[in-house]
Amino acid sequence: MSPSPPIPKAALYYYKPSIWASVPLLALEEKGYGPDEVDLKEVDLSKGENFKPQYLRLNPNATVPTLVVPLENTLSSEIESRYKAIQNTKAIVELLDKSRSSRSHTHTTSSAPAPALTPATIAFSAASNKIIDILHSDNADPNALVYVNARDDASLKELAKEVLPKVIAKRKTLEELIEGNETSQVPVSEKTLKFWELKMYAMDGILAVFKDADTPMDQLSAEAKKIREEYYNAANNAWSTLKNVLLQVHKEIIGPYTLGDQLSIADLHLAAWLARIAKLSGANAAEDGNTVTRKIEAHIGGFKLPKDFSVTEARRRAGLPTADIQSTERQNRFAAFWDAMKERPSWKKVYSDGLH
Numbered sequence: 422m423s424p425s426p427p428i429p430k431a432a433l434y435y436y437k438p439s440i441w442a443s444v445p446l447l448a449l450e451e452k453g454y455g456p457d458e459v460d461l462k463e464v465d466l467s468k469g470e471n472f473k474p475q476y477l478r479l480n481p482n483a484t485v486p487t488l489v490v491p492l493e494n495t496l497s498s499e500i501e502s503r504y505k506a507i508q509n510t511k512a513i514v515e516l517l518d519k520s521r522s523s524r525s526h527t528h529t530t531s532s533a534p535a536p537a538l539t540p541a542t543i544a545f546s547a548a549s550n551k552i553i554d555i556l557h558s559d560n561a562d563p564n565a566l567v568y569v570n571a572r573d574d575a576s577l578k579e580l581a582k583e584v585l586p587k588v589i590a591k592r593k594t595l596e597e598l599i600e601g602n603e604t605s606q607v608p609v610s611e612k613t614l615k616f617w618e619l620k621m622y623a624m625d626g627i628l629a630v631f632k633d634a635d636t637p638m639d640q641l642s643a644e645a646k647k648i649r650e651e652y653y654n655a656a657n658n659a660w661s662t663l664k665n666v667l668l669q670v671h672k673e674i675i676g677p678y679t680l681g682d683q684l685s686i687a688d689l690h691l692a693a694w695l696a697r698i699a700k701l702s703g704a705n706a707a708e709d710g711n712t713v714t715r716k717i718e719a720h721i722g723g724f725k726l727p728k729d730f731s732v733t734e735a736r737r738r739a740g741l742p743t744a745d746i747q748s749t750e751r752q753n754r755f756a757a758f759w760d761a762m763k764e765r766p767s768w769k770k771v772y773s774d775g776l777h
């Protein structure tokens with residue numbers, strides 16, 4: 422008998438500092454996927470690797486994560502048509518959850534248990550979808566917040582040190598792709614070219630703000646001053662809008678996890694999102710939930726989350742020790758969530774290099 426062909430493997434395209442790619446990375450750990458079940462392929466966003474035609478064929482939006490999965494029972498002999506690329510975080514995590522169960526016969530390489538992360542009831546499923554949709558809405562966009570994380574000249578100068586090298590590198594890649602295409606024997610489609618040009622335009626908009634970040638406002642030309650003022654307006658609006666996002670999500674959390682004491686897929690989205698907001702607010706991975714949320718409140722300014730959750734209850738439900746806690750102590754639900762989440766091996770692994 423000839424040996425059976427190897428089971429085709431899925432591949433997850435990710436970038437470690439990316440917020441949304443962290444969600445499937447958390448899911449892989451929580452589900453107990455073995456390293457030989459999914460190939461991890463890094464796409465360096467800071468160098469614009471995601472704009473290259475090879476990657477655009479997998480994901481025309483040029484974003485991570487992308488999960489490429491083999492399709493079973495295909496009639497086609499074409500290798501390419503036997504794979505399907507899934508291009509958004511929510512669908513990827515749902516698939517990772519469903520594809521590995523404790524009874525799965527095709528994924529036997531890891532003996533770790535594979536708890537179901539998808540909510541089991543219609544009501545929980547609706548709550549989970551609501552939270553995920555809020556976190557992925559434009560008002561909550563954690564990537565946009567990176568660029569508007571300065572509301573005065575001193576913080577703009579600091580932020581420029583981080584943003585400028587990346588934007589310049591991405592712009593260079595786009596420029597090379599566009600120029601290379603002009604002389605290429607196999608030029609890309611009009612659509613791809615337009616996409617690159619639009620991305621270049623976006624990079625130029627960011628550069629216009631950050632290129633003279635070292636110059637104080639009162640020494641700028643009239644035009645540069647106008648750009649800076651518009652930027653501060655946009656930044657103030659973004660952080661002010663975030664208050665509503667936080668309150669909306671807070672209202673949905675049962676505690677300590679979004680749906681109570683069981684981890685679910687909404688928690689993976691929330692963990693990555695909150696880690697980014699915490700980082701932008703100056704918090705770090707070692708800090709506890711109360712400290713982190715105090716920093717978020719202070720960073721937003723004039724904002725307090727409701728302290729409507731019992732600390733003892735939160736810790737008891739998360740399986741954490743409660744002996745040192747005063748039974749009347751209350752905290753906000755993000756703080757309780759943070760404390761529960763940060764104890765998990767998945768979180769420790771994904772945030773081993775600090776928050777991102």
Ligand SMILES: N[C@@H](CCC(=O)N[C@@H](CS)C(=O)NCC(=O)O)C(=O)O
Pocket residue numbers: 439440441442466471483484485486508509510511557564
């Ligand atoms: N809707 C997409 C959004 C993914 C996304 O925005 N990913 C970011 C990284 S977290 C990205 O790839 N950005 C492209 C870039 O930085 O050029 C999803 O849910 O997967």
